[in-house]
Amino acid sequence: MITLDHVSKTYSTGAPALNDISLHIDPGEFVFIVGDSGSGKSTLIKLLLRELLPSSGQITVNGIDVGKLKHRQIPKYRRTLGVVFQDFRLLRDRNVYDNVAFAQRIIQTPGREIKKNVPSMLSTVGLAGKYKAKPKELSGGEQQRVALARALVNKPPILLADEPTGNLDPNNSWEIMKLFEEINATGTTVVVVTHNREIVNAMKKRVIAMNKGVIISDEEEGTYIDEAY
Amino acid sequence: MRHISTFFYTLRQGIANLFRNKWYSLASIATISSCLLMFGVFYSVVANFQYIVKMAQEGVSVTVFFDEGLSDQRIQEIGDIISARAEVARINFVSADEAWESFKEDYLGEYADGFGDDNPIADSANYEVYLNDVSRQDDLVHYLEGVDGVREVNHSEITANTLSGMNKLVSYVSLAIIGILLAVSMFLISNTVTIGISVRKEEINIMKYIGATDFFVRAPFVIEGILIGILGCAPPLIAIYFIYNRVIDYLSERFMMLSQLLKFLTIEQIFSILIPVSLAIGIGIGFIGSFSTVRKHIRV
Ligand SMILES: Nc1ncnc2c1ncn2[C@@H]1O[C@H](COP(=O)(O)OP(=O)(O)O)[C@@H](O)[C@H]1O
Ligand SMILES: [Mg+2]
Numbered sequence: 001m002i003t004l005d006h007v008s009k010t011y012s013t014g015a016p017a018l019n020d021i022s023l024h025i026d027p028g029e030f031v032f033i034v035g036d037s038g039s040g041k042s043t044l045i046k047l048l049l050r051e052l053l054p055s056s057g058q059i060t061v062n063g064i065d066v067g068k069l070k071h072r073q074i075p076k077y078r079r080t081l082g083v084v085f086q087d088f089r090l091l092r093d094r095n096v097y098d099n100v101a102f103a104q105r106i107i108q109t110p111g112r113e114i115k116k117n118v119p120s121m122l123s124t125v126g127l128a129g130k131y132k133a134k135p136k137e138l139s140g141g142e143q144q145r146v147a148l149a150r151a152l153v154n155k156p157p158i159l160l161a162d163e164p165t166g167n168l169d170p171n172n173s174w175e176i177m178k179l180f181e182e183i184n185a186t187g188t189t190v191v192v193v194t195h196n197r198e199i200v201n202a203m204k205k206r207v208i209a210m211n212k213g214v215i216i217s218d219e220e221e222g223t224y225i226d227e228a229y
Numbered sequence: 230m231r232h233i234s235t236f237f238y239t240l241r242q243g244i245a246n247l248f249r250n251k252w253y254s255l256a257s258i259a260t261i262s263s264c265l266l267m268f269g270v271f272y273s274v275v276a277n278f279q280y281i282v283k284m285a286q287e288g289v290s291v292t293v294f295f296d297e298g299l300s301d302q303r304i305q306e307i308g309d310i311i312s313a314r315a316e317v318a319r320i321n322f323v324s325a326d327e328a329w330e331s332f333k334e335d336y337l338g339e340y341a342d343g344f345g346d347d348n349p350i351a352d353s354a355n356y357e358v359y360l361n362d363v364s365r366q367d368d369l370v371h372y373l374e375g376v377d378g379v380r381e382v383n384h385s386e387i388t389a390n391t392l393s394g395m396n397k398l399v400s401y402v403s404l405a406i407i408g409i410l411l412a413v414s415m416f417l418i419s420n421t422v423t424i425g426i427s428v429r430k431e432e433i434n435i436m437k438y439i440g441a442t443d444f445f446v447r448a449p450f451v452i453e454g455i456l457i458g459i460l461g462c463a464p465p466l467i468a469i470y471f472i473y474n475r476v477i478d479y480l481s482e483r484f485m486m487l488s489q490l491l492k493f494l495t496i497e498q499i500f501s502i503l504i505p506v507s508l509a510i511g512i513g514i515g516f517i518g519s520f521s522t523v524r525k526h527i528r529v
Contacts (some may be wrong), residue, residue, distance in 0.1 A: 049438065078440035089435045093249040106441045111234050150439065 001027040001158065001189050002048065007057030009043050017043040019213040020057070025191065027157070030184045032200050033193045034224050035210035041193040044210075045162045048191075049083060050074055062157065079107060082151030082159040082188075086166035088143040090135040090150075096122065097131040100149045107154055121153045122146075125179060141172030148179060152188075159183060161192045165199070173199060200224040239445075243452025250428055254457060257418075261461025261514055264414035265507050269469045271410065272503055275403050277493050282396050284492045286363045287318070289392065292383040293356040293373055303378045304354070310376060311358055316369055318361035328353040352380075364393035418518055433526045443527050450519045458515025462507045469503070470496060 002025040009018040018040045025031055033041050046052045047059055050066050059066040062080055069077055090099050097118055104114045122128055125145040135143055144164060151159060161180070165173035177192075177199050184190045194200060200207060200223065207222030208215055217225075247254045293311065295304055304322075311320050323331075332353075358373075360366055366384060373382045429450070436446045477493045484491055 051438075072442075075437075075440045075442045075445075078438065081440075083438055089431075089438070091432060091435060093432075102436070103439050105235070105238055106436075106439060106445055108232075108235055 001025055001029070001062065002191070003058075003060040004044075004047075005058045005060070007047065007054045007059060009040075009047060009052065010055045016055075016213050018047075018054075021213075021215060022057075023208065023215060023218065025189060027189055028184070028187055030181070030190045030203075030205045031192070032203075032205055032207045032222075032224075033191065033210065034195070034200060034207060035216075037195075038212075039210040040213040041210055042162055045083075045160055045191075045193060048160060049081065050077060075106075079154060080156050080158060082148075082154075082156040084144065084147050084151050084159070084161040084164045086163040088135070088140075088147045088167075090143060090146055092135055095132050095134055096127065096138070096146050099135070099146055100153055103150045103153050117153055118149075121149045124152075125149045126175075139172075140167050141169070141175065144168060144172070144176055145179075148176065152183060156188070158189045158191070161190070161194075163193055163195060165194060165196050170198075177203065197224045235445075239448040240452060242449035243456060246449055246453040247456055253428060254453075257454075257457045257515075257518070258461045258464075260417045261458055261511050262464045264410070264417065264514070265462060265511060266465035266468060267410050267413070268510065269465045269503055269507065271406055272506075273469065273473060273494075273499055275399065275406075276499060276502070278399050279396070280494050281492060282392055282399065286392050286396075287359060289360065289363055289366070289385065291358040291360070291366065291370060291373070293358060293379055294352070294381040294383070295354060296378050296380045297352050299378050307376060307378055308356060311356060311373070314369060314372070316360050316362050316365040318359045320359070321357040323355050323357060325352065325354045328355065414514070418514055429522065430526050433523065437527070446527060447520065447523045450523045451516060454515035454517075454519025455512050456515070457519075458511035458513070459508065461515070462504075462511040466500075466504060466507060470500070473499065 002023075004021050004023050007018060007021045008016055010016040021040075021044070033044065035041055043052065047054055048061060048066070050069055053067055061077075064077060066077070091102065094102070100118045100121060101114050104117060109117070119128065119131070122131065125148050127142060127145050127149065130138065130142065133142075135146065138146065144167075148164075159180070164180075165176055168176065173196060180190050180192060181203070204221040206218070206220050207224060209217040209222075209225070293307070295307070308320060308322065311317055358369070360369065370382050370384050373379055433446055473496050481488065481491065481493070
């Protein structure tokens with residue numbers, strides 16, 4: 001499903017952010033990516049989103065060579081990836097319903113299907129009854145649920161999350177993670193970048209640990225051990 | 230079906246964008262309005278100026294008198310020769326009697342009765358020759374003086390030279406002012422667009438992450454830009470509509486003694502050009518402004 005083959009990424013300034021990374025994620029897997037700040041986790045997510053191109057190496061997602069995509073092919077590729085960020089990235093001026101519906105409008109879903117899919121997705125993430133609220137009227141946990149509903153409403157085969165609980169309290173963090181687990185149970189491949197030691201250790205999933213741009217461990221049912229300690 | 234619903238969605242979003250960023254929209258509308266107001270005022274002045282010059286030029290005529298006792302047939306021939314000249318717009322035959330009547334009217338008034346029915350200027354039949362290009366008056370006069378049967382050619386040298394000189398001056402000044410206006414407009418608009426960028430950058434980024442195509446992201450902004458352009462046209466046109474006639478009235482009154490020379494265009498004549506041109510400029514600026522702003526941020 002996701003394959004990185006000797007991938008490196010060096011920003012125009014400074015040392016490589018990713019240094020010769022190779023990894024493989026199968027369809028339906030649930031993977032945590034952990035590591036100190038600056039170890040290259042976000043860079044990895046950006047490469048998968050084709051926000052950045054690798055300096056060398058090859059990235060394959062769903063059989064697509066991501067580095068070879070032409071500009072006009074990128075939108076279609078991105079629709080196969082649901083994505084959630086630490087800072088939610090909702091459209092501020094639109095209400096909850098429109099934020100989620102936006103993802104459906106992009107793929108030209110007929111109006112009456114949008115009217116069915118969006119409420120059903122919102123109730124899945126536990127937000128039924130808040131359709132009309134603007135993002136700033138919601139708590140962090142609620143905003144992240146909207147973002148998650150938006151990421152999932154088009155039923156992408158892969159969900160990417162870059163520190164999704166970074167701005168949330170422990171309770172909300174747990175609930176978001178539970179949602180990820182449910183989504184994974186329906187067959188979606190889930191890749192979660194996180195700092196949250198407690199959750200990683202409790203959930204017993206595959207854990208890929210990174211440090212200074214390289215993978216330092218990759219274990220099934222792994223735990224979050226910090227090399228620095 | 231799908232495309233129609235996308236079209237209406239885009240249209241709704243374009244309109245919604247106007248209200249989402251109220252201050253940006255207002256600033257943009259104000260910018261376009263002030264550019265168009267400058268343009269409208271300038272156009273009104275220049276159009277009237279050229280109209281006055283044109284009217285004055287059309288009034289400029291060369292008068293051709295004939296040799297004593299010249300045959301009607303030869304007079305007719307001379308008329309044909311003159312009409313055939315490229316710089317001649319039209320000619321008008323004035324018989325001796327008509328010339329006398331008009332002379333009486335203009336200069337003698339009630340004293341004319343003393344002359345009874347006699348026409349003291351019996352040889353004053355003439356052609357009034359009107360030119361389509363005053364600057365070629367000298368050539369024409371020179372040519373006419375050489376025509377067989379022509380006794381005398383009268384013309385007013387000063388008027389012709391002044392008018393064609395003035396016309397040139399107006400053209401140069403117009404060009405210079407249009408240049409300055411364009412530069413000022415560009416500066417104002419690029420400033421307004423830059424203000425809008427910070428708001429849009431984040432929004433565009435998010436849309437692109439979710440997999441929106443460039444077209445889908447850009448279309449509502451472009452519609453918004455076009456709407457801003459159209460809205461920006463209204464205030465200057467309304468302002469000019471109300472101010473124009475007052476200014477014309479004031480000028481006509483103030484320069485009463487020049488009323489023969491000062492002929493102004495009507496507001497309808499001004500608007501027949503100003504409305505379509507303003508709309509074109511407003512829509513063009515709105516379109517280019519929003520299109521290029523989004524373009525800068527769409528390569529995500
Ligand atoms: N846009 C950028 N330009 C230059 N350097 C960057 C940029 N983004 C990240 N980096 C550098 O790349 C390294 C990895 O960053 P990042 O992938 O954000 O790490 P993480 O998400 O694990 O904290 C860091 O040293 C960071 O300073
Ligand atoms: Mg990061």
